[in-house]
Amino acid sequence: MILHPGILALLCGSLITVLVMLLASWLGVQILLRWDMSSSSEEQLLLERKTWLVSTLLNYALGFQIFSVVLFIFTAEDIHRLFVGAMCATGSLNANLVGWLVLLVKGILLFAAAFWVVLNRLDQRTEDCPLVRPKYLALVLITPLVVLDLYLQWRYFSGLQPEVITSCCGSLFSAGGDSVASDLAGMPVRQAMLLFFSIIGSYLVVLSFCIVFKASVLRHLLFIVSVLMFFVSIGAVISFISPYIYQMPSHHCPFDMLQANYSYIGYPLYVGLFVATLYGMLPGLCQPLRKYASLRREIDSFEKRWLWVAMAGMLVFLTISCWQMLFGSFKLFGY
Amino acid sequence: MLRQLKILEFTLSSLLRRKYKNLSLITVYAFTIATLGSVLFLTHALKMEATGSLTTAPELVVQRVAAGRHDLIPTAYTEVISKLPGVASVTPRVWGYYYDSLIKANLTLVGISSYQGDLELLEGRLPDNAEECAIGRGVAIAFGPAIGDDLVLEDSGKSRTVFKITGIFRAESNLLTNDLVVLQEAALRDFFSMDQKLATDLVVQVHNQREIKTLAKKIKYNLPDTRPITRDEILHTYDTLFNWRSGMMLAVAVAALISFCILAWDKATGISAEEKQEIGVLKAIGWETSDVLAVKFWEGTVISLTSFVLGILAAWIHVFAFGAPALVPLLKGWSVLFPEFQLTPAVDFYQVFVLGFLTIVPYLACTVIPSWKTAVTEPEYVMRG
Numbered sequence: 001m002i003l004h005p006g007i008l009a010l011l012c013g014s015l016i017t018v019l020v021m022l023l024a025s026w027l028g029v030q031i032l033l034r035w036d037m038s039s040s041s042e043e044q045l046l047l048e049r050k051t052w053l054v055s056t057l058l059n060y061a062l063g064f065q066i067f068s069v070v071l072f073i074f075t076a077e078d079i080h081r082l083f084v085g086a087m088c089a090t091g092s093l094n095a096n097l098v099g100w101l102v103l104l105v106k107g108i109l110l111f112a113a114a115f116w117v118v119l120n121r122l123d124q125r126t127e128d129c130p131l132v133r134p135k136y137l138a139l140v141l142i143t144p145l146v147v148l149d150l151y152l153q154w155r156y157f158s159g160l161q162p163e164v165i166t167s168c169c170g171s172l173f174s175a176g177g178d179s180v181a182s183d184l185a186g187m188p189v190r191q192a193m194l195l196f197f198s199i200i201g202s203y204l205v206v207l208s209f210c211i212v213f214k215a216s217v218l219r220h221l222l223f224i225v226s227v228l229m230f231f232v233s234i235g236a237v238i239s240f241i242s243p244y245i246y247q248m249p250s251h252h253c254p255f256d257m258l259q260a261n262y263s264y265i266g267y268p269l270y271v272g273l274f275v276a277t278l279y280g281m282l283p284g285l286c287q288p289l290r291k292y293a294s295l296r297r298e299i300d301s302f303e304k305r306w307l308w309v310a311m312a313g314m315l316v317f318l319t320i321s322c323w324q325m326l327f328g329s330f331k332l333f334g335y
Numbered sequence: 336m337l338r339q340l341k342i343l344e345f346t347l348s349s350l351l352r353r354k355y356k357n358l359s360l361i362t363v364y365a366f367t368i369a370t371l372g373s374v375l376f377l378t379h380a381l382k383m384e385a386t387g388s389l390t391t392a393p394e395l396v397v398q399r400v401a402a403g404r405h406d407l408i409p410t411a412y413t414e415v416i417s418k419l420p421g422v423a424s425v426t427p428r429v430w431g432y433y434y435d436s437l438i439k440a441n442l443t444l445v446g447i448s449s450y451q452g453d454l455e456l457l458e459g460r461l462p463d464n465a466e467e468c469a470i471g472r473g474v475a476i477a478f479g480p481a482i483g484d485d486l487v488l489e490d491s492g493k494s495r496t497v498f499k500i501t502g503i504f505r506a507e508s509n510l511l512t513n514d515l516v517v518l519q520e521a522a523l524r525d526f527f528s529m530d531q532k533l534a535t536d537l538v539v540q541v542h543n544q545r546e547i548k549t550l551a552k553k554i555k556y557n558l559p560d561t562r563p564i565t566r567d568e569i570l571h572t573y574d575t576l577f578n579w580r581s582g583m584m585l586a587v588a589v590a591a592l593i594s595f596c597i598l599a600w601d602k603a604t605g606i607s608a609e610e611k612q613e614i615g616v617l618k619a620i621g622w623e624t625s626d627v628l629a630v631k632f633w634e635g636t637v638i639s640l641t642s643f644v645l646g647i648l649a650a651w652i653h654v655f656a657f658g659a660p661a662l663v664p665l666l667k668g669w670s671v672l673f674p675e676f677q678l679t680p681a682v683d684f685y686q687v688f689v690l691g692f693l694t695i696v697p698y699l700a701c702t703v704i705p706s707w708k709t710a711v712t713e714p715e716y717v718m719r720g
Contacts, residue, residue, distance in 0.1 A: 003582025005375055006685070009693040012589070016700045049711040052624050056632075056703055064696055071692050074685055079578075082571050124625070162575045260684070 006075035007157045010068060014150040017064045024057040025143040028136035035132050051132070055120050058139070061146070062113040069106045072153075073255055082162035089255035098156040105149045112142050114278055115285065122286075122302065126294040189240045189332055196236035200318065203229045207280065207314070211307050216287050223284025226310075230277040237269075237321070243332055244324040269320045275313030279306045339633075342626065346633040349613065360602055361642045367595045368646025368694050369653065371588050375686045376654040377662050378581035380678040385573045387679075389566060394547055395539040397554055398562045405562075407533040412558055416539060419553050421546045427534030429520050431527050433488060438477040442488075444527075446520030459502030465522035469502035473513035486516070490526045498522075539563075584662070585693070592694065596701045603705035614709055615717030624710050631706030639695045646694075647687065655680040 002008070027050050036044055076089035076099065083095045093099035116138060123131040206222045237254050245257050245265060257266030283303050290296045324330065350357050397416065399408035410427045417425045429446035447461060459482045462468050468486055470478075480486060486498045504512040524531065539554075541547050551563035614627060653659055655678055 003586065004578040005378075005581050005585050005693075006689045008582055008585055008589075009689045013692055013696050016696055020700055020703070049624075052628065052711060053704065053707040056628055056707055060699055060703055064700075067692055067696075071688060074688060078685055081574050162571060 002157055004075070004079060004157075006071065006078055010071055010075060010153060011150070011157070013064055013068050013071070014146075014153055017061050017068070018146050018150050020057050020061050020064075021143045021146045024054045024061070025140045027054050027057075028139040032133060032136045032140070037128060037132075051124075051129075054136075054139070055117075055124065058113065058120065059117055062110075062117050065106070065109055065113055069103075069110060072102065072106060073258060077255060077259060079160070079162075082160075088253045088259075090253050092160075095161075096156050096159040098152055098159060102149065102152045102156050105145060105152055109142070109145050109149060110274070111278065112138075112145065115282075116142065118282060119289075122289075122295060122298050125298050126292075128292075128294055130292040130295060131289070192236055192239040196232055196240075199225070199229050199232045200314075203276075203280065203314065204311075207307060207311055210283060211304070211311075216290075219283040219287050221284075223281050226277050226280030226284075229280070230273065233273055233317070233321075240332060241269075241321045244321075244328060244330060247324070247328065247330040249332060265320060268316055272313045272315075272317030272320065276310050276317055277313075279310035279313060282306045282310075339629065342629050343633045343637075346630050346637060349630070350634060350637060353607075353610070356602070357638065360599065361638060361645065363595060363598060364638065364642035364694075364698065365645035365649060367591055368643055368690065369649035370591060371585060371693060372647055372650030372690050373653050373659055373662055374581050374584040374588060375690055376650055376682055377659045377678075378577045378584075379683065379686050380654065380681050382574065382577045383679065383681045385577070386570060389570055389573070392566050392569065393538040394541055394544070394566050395551060396564045397537040397539060397558075398564065399536075399560055400562045401560065407529065408536055408561070410532055410534050412561070413537060415557055416537065416554055419550060419557070421542055421550055423540040423542050425540075426538045428536055428538055429523050429527075429529065430535050431523075431529075433516070435488070440477060440514070442474060442514050442516050444516050444518060444523055446523040447517055448520040459500070462498075462501055462517060462519050462522075465519050465525070466497070466499055467501045467519070468498035469504060469517040470500055471504045471512040471515035474516060475500075475503050488516075488526070491528045496526060592697060596697050599698055600701045600705065603702045604708070606705075606709055610709070611712060611717050614712050615714040618712070619714040619718070627710035628706065631702070631710060635699050635702050635706070639698050643691060643695065647690070651680070651682065654678065 002011070031047050031050060031054070034043060035047060073089055076092040080086040080088055080092045083091055086092055086095060093103065116135070119131060120135060123129050123135060203222075203225045206218060206225050210218045210222050234254070238252050242252050242254060242257060243249050245262060246253075255266070256262060257269065258264060259266075283306055286295075286299045286303070290299060397408065397412070399406045399412075408427070413425045413427055416422060431444050433442045433444050434440075435442060459469065470480075470486065474486075475481075478486065480500055482500055482503060484500050486500055488496050488498065490496050498516075498518065504515060504517075518526065523529075539550070541550055547565050547567075551565060554561060554563045617627060618624075653661070658678065
């Protein structure tokens with residue numbers, strides 16, 4: 001299975017990301033061990049220059065990771081034809097359950113790398129770079145995840161057994177002839193809708209309050225609501241948003257909407273959700289950092305922008321997911 | 336945003352100032368991308384071609400297996416299978432391969448009453464009697480006859496048999512009929528000296544698509560020496576085969592990619608004194624390391640995207656305008672009588688995405704360190720030379 005072009009590209013890309021991250025964390029460890037802001041020795045100067053290399057490496061790694069998630073889903077979608085009974089990416093992922101783990105690790109990596117890049121940008125704008133140590137410690141922690149990502153992808157793709165005509169008899173009767181279940185069971189629709197709209201409502205309310213008021217507790221609240229909103233929204237996509245998009249009550253796949261048949265509508269939907277979650281979490285995540293005077297200034301100047309970006313992301317997500325519900329001819333509830 | 340655009344503008348003018356160096360890099364890069372792209376486009380087009388011609392293939396074919404090998408199937412099996420509920424019809428097919436020592440190629444000989452596909456005749460008609468035949472384009476080109484001429488083949492007893500050509504085929508896809516010679520079934524049986532009670536395989540039509548798998552199981556159960564093959568399985572096999580082939584080719588071409596990356600690394604490391612001076616001046620007038628890094632990022636992006644577009648165009652022209660002369664022998668298969676290829680230009684977004692990921696990521700990754708080295712240059716150090 002490894003010799004599928006998409007799989008080759010994914011594995012190559014992941015290998016490069018791993019190399020980039022290993023280099024970055026090696027530099028990171030050097031910086032961690034020998035960083036001394038008060039010193040003006042040549043070594044410190046060299047380390048300060050190396051921080052630029054590390055942040056560039058990380059920016060690239062994050063970029064690769066974003067494309068890698070898209071390519072992974074694309075590839076899973078492309079290879080579903082090789083498995084009996086698989087209808088879309090869900091089927092390919094079910095064909096070797098490690099696939100779901102890959103998706104999970106990639107999701108975690110995406111958030112982790114995005115946070116790192118944002119914090120790094122904040123830190124680099126200050127004079128005294130107070131976050132150097134926590135930043136590089138986090139970097140050393142992210143690297144094993146990247147390695148795990150590569151390993152799991154390898155396990156997933158090498159473990160796939162496409163159904164091919166064998167010489168003795170048709171593959172029908174070879175092992176694993178049972179069709180792969182390709183439906184994801186969703187939550188019951190009514191409850192899911194109730195939960196989804198109440199959490200979206202509270203997200204919007206807390207977000208608006210955050211824009212108006214400066215209380216720190218609101219930021220923490222927004223952080224919690226964002227995390228909850230993310231998981232509930234994923235559930236909602238599977239449970240009722242996708243049937244509305246596909247106009248089919250039994251079609252729950254969260255990946256099909258990324259395909260050309262549905263005008264790639266899934267991309268803005270998931271990007272909106274990702275942005276809303278990420279930027280919703282940022283203000284809360286930065287609260288503990290306000291104890292550094294230099295960072296506080298930067299956070300204050302950035303926060304408003306983050307909140308508005310989160311709002312924009314949420315509106316995109318909400319518009320796309322609810323459009324069919326409000327204006328489409330399809331009705332999920334019977335008469 | 337505006338700031339990044341200004342930096343991009345600066346990058347473009349700085350790239351233009353070093354035209355020849357960048358052009359040579361872009362040429363090599365585009366060539367690498369074109370090579371990889373041709374492999375992807377060609378396999379994708381071949382896959383589409385194969386899938387397209389298989390849509391008219393029968394849903395279920397039953398072969399007989401004897402001693403682990405494909406064998407002729409008794410036509411009596413037809414009755415057993417047609418009694419199974421859900422079967423619409425069972426048709427025995429008579430066909431076989433014929434090696435012609437004159438043109439050194441294999442032909443596919445098909446008996447007319449059993450041919451099921453929808454074939455368009457380019458000219459002429461199908462054979463009416465045992466002395467007539469219709470041939471595919473590839474056969475016509477190899478032997479050089481026209482309608483009304485004779486086709487001479489040697490039958491299994493090594494005696495010459497003459498067939499009058501009544502038609503030349505054209506199909507929606509040439510892959511299907513290129514090496515085809517269509518005869519009347521009785522004539523073909525004579526030609527192969529095949530028993531009346533035997534056929535090459537059986538085509539089973541099924542009413543309900545969902546029952547195909549169950550029916551295949553039943554056939555296997557009732558007639559244990561048979562091998563039912565569904566159309567889906569053939570499609571899977573083609574898919575896997577073409578994926579494997581293009582993957583093989585890509586794995587080989589990755590060597591080219593690696594050598595290109597070494598070149599890119601080298602180019603990026605060996606910056607000229609002039610370029611160093613430029614960066615020194617920039618930093619002296621107040622540019623920060625991050626700005627220079629942004630310039631370098633845009634430089635990498637501009638070069639990769641330009642080469643990518645050029646490379647894709649070149650690959651497209653190579654594959655679809657010229658029929659991929661450099662790759663066809665490697666990817667198509669091992670039949671001697673190749674179909675004349677008029678590949679339908681079929682490029683999907685996925686192929687382009689894979690190609691981009693495969694080529695742009697390594698390039699960007701291997702220019703990070705050199706561009707950082709440039710970016711942290713001290714102005715004072717450069718000015719002194």
